[in-house]
Structure formats: C-alpha cells, structure tokens
Amino acid sequence: MPWTKVYTEKTDLKDTLAGEGLRALSYRDALKEAQTQLLRSDESVFLLGEGVDDTGGIFGSTLGLWKEFGKDRVMDLPIAENGMTGVAIGAAMAGMKPIFVHMRMDFLPMCMDQLINHAAKWNYMTGGKVNVPLVVRSIIGRGWGSAAQHSQALHGLFMHIPGLKIAMPSTPYDAKGLLMEAVNDGNPVMFIEHRWVYDYIGYVPEEPYTVPFGKGIIRRPGKDVTVVALSVMVYEAIKAAKTLEAEGIDIEVIDPRTLNPFDDALVIESVKKTGRLVIADVACKTGGVGAEIACRVAESAHEYLKAPVRRVNFPDTPTPCSPVLEEAYYPDAGSIVKAVKELIR
Amino acid sequence: MKTNILDLEGVAKQASPEVLLSLMRTMVLVRRFEEKIIEVYPMQDMKTPVHLYIGEEAIASGVCAHLKKDDYIFTTHRSHGHCLAKGTGPEMLYAEFYGRSTGCSKGKGGSMHPADPENGILGTTAIVGGGIPLAVGTALASKMKKDGKISVTFFGDGASEEGTFHESLNFASMKQLPVVFICENNSYATTSPISQRQPHDNIAIRAEGYGIPGIAVDGNDVLEVYKAAGEAVQRARDGQGPTLIECKTYRWKGHVGPDCDHEKGCRPIEDLNKWMERCPVEMFKNFLIKNRFISETEYANMLGEIDRELDRSIKAARQCALPDKEELLKDVFHEKK
Ligand SMILES: Cc1ncc(C[n+]2csc(CCOP(=O)(O)OP(=O)(O)O)c2C)c(N)n1
Numbered sequence: 001m002p003w004t005k006v007y008t009e010k011t012d013l014k015d016t017l018a019g020e021g022l023r024a025l026s027y028r029d030a031l032k033e034a035q036t037q038l039l040r041s042d043e044s045v046f047l048l049g050e051g052v053d054d055t056g057g058i059f060g061s062t063l064g065l066w067k068e069f070g071k072d073r074v075m076d077l078p079i080a081e082n083g084m085t086g087v088a089i090g091a092a093m094a095g096m097k098p099i100f101v102h103m104r105m106d107f108l109p110m111c112m113d114q115l116i117n118h119a120a121k122w123n124y125m126t127g128g129k130v131n132v133p134l135v136v137r138s139i140i141g142r143g144w145g146s147a148a149q150h151s152q153a154l155h156g157l158f159m160h161i162p163g164l165k166i167a168m169p170s171t172p173y174d175a176k177g178l179l180m181e182a183v184n185d186g187n188p189v190m191f192i193e194h195r196w197v198y199d200y201i202g203y204v205p206e207e208p209y210t211v212p213f214g215k216g217i218i219r220r221p222g223k224d225v226t227v228v229a230l231s232v233m234v235y236e237a238i239k240a241a242k243t244l245e246a247e248g249i250d251i252e253v254i255d256p257r258t259l260n261p262f263d264d265a266l267v268i269e270s271v272k273k274t275g276r277l278v279i280a281d282v283a284c285k286t287g288g289v290g291a292e293i294a295c296r297v298a299e300s301a302h303e304y305l306k307a308p309v310r311r312v313n314f315p316d317t318p319t320p321c322s323p324v325l326e327e328a329y330y331p332d333a334g335s336i337v338k339a340v341k342e343l344i345r
Numbered sequence: 346m347k348t349n350i351l352d353l354e355g356v357a358k359q360a361s362p363e364v365l366l367s368l369m370r371t372m373v374l375v376r377r378f379e380e381k382i383i384e385v386y387p388m389q390d391m392k393t394p395v396h397l398y399i400g401e402e403a404i405a406s407g408v409c410a411h412l413k414k415d416d417y418i419f420t421t422h423r424s425h426g427h428c429l430a431k432g433t434g435p436e437m438l439y440a441e442f443y444g445r446s447t448g449c450s451k452g453k454g455g456s457m458h459p460a461d462p463e464n465g466i467l468g469t470t471a472i473v474g475g476g477i478p479l480a481v482g483t484a485l486a487s488k489m490k491k492d493g494k495i496s497v498t499f500f501g502d503g504a505s506e507e508g509t510f511h512e513s514l515n516f517a518s519m520k521q522l523p524v525v526f527i528c529e530n531n532s533y534a535t536t537s538p539i540s541q542r543q544p545h546d547n548i549a550i551r552a553e554g555y556g557i558p559g560i561a562v563d564g565n566d567v568l569e570v571y572k573a574a575g576e577a578v579q580r581a582r583d584g585q586g587p588t589l590i591e592c593k594t595y596r597w598k599g600h601v602g603p604d605c606d607h608e609k610g611c612r613p614i615e616d617l618n619k620w621m622e623r624c625p626v627e628m629f630k631n632f633l634i635k636n637r638f639i640s641e642t643e644y645a646n647m648l649g650e651i652d653r654e655l656d657r658s659i660k661a662a663r664q665c666a667l668p669d670k671e672e673l674l675k676d677v678f679h680e681k682k
C-alpha cells in the first residue's frame with residue numbers, strides 16, 4: 001500500500017510516484033502541510049519556538065508560514081525554554097493547541113520541569129479535570145560534527161514518564177498524519193523527528209488525514225527475524241533487508257510509529273512468528289527504548305524466542321565531532337545485518 | 346514598620362461597606378478553615394502535607410476580591426487561602442485533603458494540587474515557581490482569544506529566585522499580557538531566610554528591569570493589598586500589561602504541618618511575636634469595629650456562621666466515599682470524547 005511504503009532513496013522519486021498517480025512530498029513539506037492545514041482549520045492552533053518565523057524556518061518545516069498566519073500564530077520566542085514551555089502549557093489548559101518547536105532535541109532538557117512535572121502530570125493531578133493539548137516538536141540532529149549537544153535523541157527519557165505520548169514518524173505520510181493526530185489528541189505529545197529524513201520523499205495525500213497513535217506498521221513482512229526500527233533506522237532496516245534477502249534471510253521490519261502508546265501486540269505477534277528480535281534505535285543503549293521493548297517481549301513471549309535479543313544502538317558515549325569518530329558512532333544497515341546474522345547462525 | 350495602616354480616608358475612596366465586609370468574611374473564612382485543619386490533623390487521617398497560610402490571609406483576600414469567577418488564578422503548595430478566596434467550596438477542599446473521591450481533584454492531588462476550573466483554578470503545581478509561566482500562558486490564551494479574562498499568579502519569595510519567574514516577567518511584559526504577579530514575601534523559603542538567598546529583599550524592584558510596574562505593599566494590611574491589586578487588575582483588563590506586586594508578610598506556622606517551627610529554633614520567636622501583633626485578621630476587624638462598619642455582635646455572628654459552615658464541611662468531607670482502587674490507573678491521559 002502506498003502509505004505504508006518506505007522509499008530508501010532520498011529524492012528523485014517524484015516521477016516514480018507520479019507514474020503511479022500518487023502525490024509525492026518530502027518529510028519537511030509534509031510537516032509544513034500538516035501545520036498549514038491545522039492553522040487554517042482551527043483558530044486555537046498556533047506555533048511557537050525559537051526561529052519558527054526566520055529565514056531557515058526550522059529546516060524548512062515552518063518556512064514562510066508566518067506570512068499567511070501572522071507572527072502571533074507563528075510566534076518567535078525568547079531563549080527561555082522552560083518558562084516558555086510553561087507558557088505553552090498554560091495556553092493549552094485554557095483551550096489553545098500550541099505546537100512548540102525545537103530545532104534540536106538537545107534543548108529539551110531545559111524544559112524538563114515543565115514537561116515532566118507539569119504537562120505530563122496535569123490530567124492525573126487534577127483528577128481528569130484539566131488536560132494539556134500540547135505538541136512539542138523536536139528534531140534529532142546528526143552529522144557534520146554537530147557533536148555532543150546537537151545530536152541527542154532522548155525519547156527513552158520521555159518514554160519513562162507516565163502522561164506523555166511519543167510519536168516518532170519515519171515517513172512523510174506519517175509525519176503529516178501523526179502530527180494532525182497529535183494536535184487533536186488532547187494530551188502532551190512529544191513529536192520527535194529526525195533531521196536525516198527531512199529530504200526523504202513519499203506518498204502524501206493532499207487532504208487532511210490522521211494516523212492513529214498506538215498502531216505500528218509492518219514496513220516489510222518477513223519470517224526469520226523481527227527488526228523493530230525507530231525513526232531513520234526504518235530506512236536502514238529496509239536496506240539491510242535487501243542485503244539479507246540476497247543471502248536467503250527474510251526479516252520483518254516493524255515501525256512502531258509511536259512509543260507511547262506502544263503497539264505491543266504487533267511486535268509480539270511478529271516475534272511469535274519469527275522467534276528472533278532485533279531493535280534498531282537512534283539513541284544510546286543503556287536504559288533506552290530497546291531495553292523496554294526487549295523486556296516486554298520477554299515478559300509475554302519469551303517461550304517463542306529461539307535466540308537472544310540484539311540491540312543496535314549508539315555506544316554509551318556522548319556524540320563525538322571528528323568524522324572518523326562520528327562514522328564509528330552511528331550504526332547503519334550494516335550494523336543491522338550483523339546483528340541479524342548473529343541470531344541466525 | 347509603617348504606621349499608617351488601614352487608613353480610613355483612603356478606604357472610603359476605594360471600597361464600599363459591602364466590599365469591606367466581604368473582605369473581612371474571606372479573611373475569617375481562610376483563617377478558620379486552617380485552624381480546623383490544625384484541630385483535626387493530630388487524628389492522622391488527613392494524609393496530605395499541609396502548608397498553612399495563617400498570617401498571610403490579607404493577600405489572597407485583597408487580590409481575589411477584584412476577580413471574576415472565570416478569571417484564572419494559579420496558586421502554590423500554600424494553596425488553601427487562594428482557593429477559598431477565589432470561591433472554591435470548603436467541603437471539596439477538605440474532601441480532597443482527606444483523599445476522598447468527591448475532593449476537588451478526585452483525591453488524586455491533595456492539599457498541594459487543588460483544581461477547580463469552574464472558579465478559574467485550572468490546577469495547582471507545588472514545584473516552586475512552576476505556576477508562574479502557566480498563568481502567563483492562560484493570559485496569552487486570553488489575549489489571543491480576546492475573552493476578556495485576566496490571570497493572577499501567587500508565589501513566594503523563594504519562587505522569585507527561579508528562572509521561571511524571570512522568564513515569565515520578560516515574556517509577559519514584551520507581549521503586554523493580562524496577568525498580575527503577586528509575590529508573597531514572607532522572608533523564608535522553608536527554613537532559609539531571604540538574606541541567605543538574595544542580595545536584597547526588594548523583590549518588587551525586579552519589575553523595573555522587565556519594564557513593568559513593581560510595587561511593594563504591606564501584605565498584612567488588606568486594604569493596601571486591595572488597593573494595589575485593584576490598580577493592577579484594572580491595568581490588565583485595560584490591556585496595559587502586567588504588574589508585579591510584592592506583599593511583605595510572615596507565616597506563623599512551620600513551612601509544612603500544623604506546628605510552630607520557632608519552637609524548633611528555625612526562626613527567631615521575637616519575629617513571630619512582632620508579626621502576631623500585626624495579625625491581618627485582628628487589625629482589620631479592629632478597624633471595622635472602630636469605624637462602625639461592623640459591631641462586636643455582628644462580627645461574632647459572622648464568625649459563628651463561618652464556623653458552623655466549616656464544621657459541617659469538614660464532617661461531611663470526612664464521611665465521603667474513598668476512591669475505588671480502579672481509580673489508580675485512570676486519568677493518566679485525557680480520553681477523547
Ligand atoms: C523546584 C522546587 N524546589 C524545591 C522545592 C521544595 N520546596 C517546597 S516549598 C519551598 C519553599 C518555597 O518558598 P517560597 O517560594 O518563599 O514560598 P513559601 O513556602 O514561603 O510560601 C521549597 C524549597 C520545591 N517544591 N520545588
């Protein structure tokens with residue numbers, strides 16, 4: 001189906017898709033289209049963030065939106081992330097639907113108090129009387145020596161917090177559909193993007209649509225090994241699948257799309273079939289999402305496992321700068337191939 | 346300490362006799378509400394940490410007297426007085442403190458997290474300084490929606506040390522938001538005196554750097570609070586932006602719990618004695634009686650009526666049902682209708 005398909009080439013797909021009568025859009029433009037449609041159709045939606053109205057427009061994803069919607073609804077901010085998160089939360093409680101945008105996920109630790117102590121707990125603490133419909137977009141960076149403070153992925157931290165939803169779209173289709181779902185979910189949603197998929201092209205319908213939370217998707221069916229891949233690792237897993245196919249190994253690639261809620265059933269069903277599990281993440285290993293997924297499988301399907309679980313992660317170090325070290329730091333399709341083969345031996 | 350407290354001439358200009366009596370009523374309600382807590386607390390079945398407001402009642406009373414039912418307020422861990430003054434019923438507060446399902450937060454919040462959206466209380470945070478930006482956020486929403494509401498945030502001297510205080514003043518001033526910042530400067534954050542935490546104890550002057558009016562008032566003089574708050578609220582309603590009001594006051598009880606921390610050597614007893622002579626409730630009562638706004642008998646009747654209502658409330662709250670165990674897992678997320 002066109003909306004589940006992952007195209008591993010970054011660009012030059014427009015003609016291919018057009019040939020099939022499908023509309024092609026980049027991940028960046030899919031995000032922008034979602035926001036445009038939300039801003040047009042719902043007066044309570046507004047964007048805020050450092051640089052949302054500038055000439056870069058958050059890597060193009062908000063570029064020029066202020067011209068149509070004005071700077072009150074596409075609002076630049078002082079560099080005061082925690083306080084401004086509180087402001088967004090207050091506005092959300094009072095009936096607005098703010099989308100707070102951070103160019104880098106690394107700036108979210110500044111907002112931890114407001115996100116964890118306030119947004120995440122508000123519905124519970126008020127006995128369900130007051131909810132916080134806040135979306136926090138943040139982008140995982142990578143490469144060009146961005147180093148330790150501009151390349152972090154912290155979804156594992158947020159997955160630990162009850163009360164936060166987490167979406168990690170990998171395709172342009174999901175970027176739009178999950179964002180449109182997030183804004184109307186009524187809860188704080190951590191919407192985590194990856195800088196490296198911004199240029200990827202895929203099928204994106206023009207009309208508004210939503211992708212439900214908690215429904216993962218099988219990007220490639222297979223019978224030998226289940227590979228749960230997050231964010232940009234979905235593309236690496238598809239590439240790995242091609243390599244492995246040539247060697248007669250058939251992997252099933254699952255993209256959970258949201259981490260909270262998490263589609264346990266989809267992963268567990270798959271593992272029951274394959275008996276083997278690899279989790280490919282875009283973050284450090286210890287205490288991360290991979291550990292959680294592995295444990296859930298161990299808790300409810302351990303008798304089906306024919307081999308140990310493998311995690312493909314960054315090493316447990318901060319991100320380095322030097323190209324040589326950077327190269328060694330990031331896992332890729334080859335790392336997934338290696339992990340899979342360790343289980344098949 | 347200043348001498349011209351409760352000045353009659355000034356009063357007549359700003360407050361009608363009805364307003365004066367209603368201020369008195371609120372202050373007595375807040376005081377007696379907490380004195381009932383002190384009475385029942387040793388029974389150990391009100392299982393929530395209580396941060397008592399006794400000695401500071403004039404501030405909540407004087408400020409909230411200017412607010413409409415749907416204006417927003419954000420309070421703190423020391424929440425009782427603000428909620429009562431804003432209109433929250435004592436029974437739903439007591440029920441909350443007793444962990445009952447009829448409590449204002451269904452027993453999930455306790456004394457530090459009351460929520461009463463019908464009276465403009467969208468929930469309460471006990472993270473010091475955490476509520477200040479939330480009020481700026483509701484004010485931003487009001488400005489965007491043009492709904493005419495204003496927001497008020499109460500917070501302590503300790504909270505004025507948090508980044509959120511400064512971030513909030515900066516943003517609220519730049520956007521000219523309809524918000525009033527009320528700093529209750531009781532000179533202490535738990536047992537730590539302000540002299541160990543700030544280079545001076547003039548919190549109001551912080552406003553200048555952010556380009557908004559900042560004034561310091563005697564927080565034990567309800568009329569002075571009422572006057573300053575009235576001007577700030579008017580400015581907010583008129584679209585003239587935020588104001589910071591620092592109310593100098595003193596907490597009589599320990600930081601948390603019904604006891605007096607002076608006995609443990611936390612604060613000098615002389616300070617307490619000095620401030621108790623300036624009891625906000627007594628001072629205002631004497632003023633009203635001296636100027637014949639109320640007689641001793643009328644005051645006694647009012648007190649009796651409030652007491653009966655509070656006794657009824659606390660008894661009723663204690664008899665309310667406890668939550669079902671299934672409640673534990675509910676409300677983590679808002680469910681779409
Ligand atoms: C961020 C944070 N730090 C520390 C605490 C612990 N704490 C609770 S109340 C308090 C003192 C607050 O002082 P102040 O703001 O002056 O309010 P007061 O209690 O005097 O009314 C502290 C330190 C907390 N709740 N939140």
Ligand SMILES: [Mg+2]
Pocket residue numbers: 501502503529530531532533534535
């Ligand atoms: Mg204090």
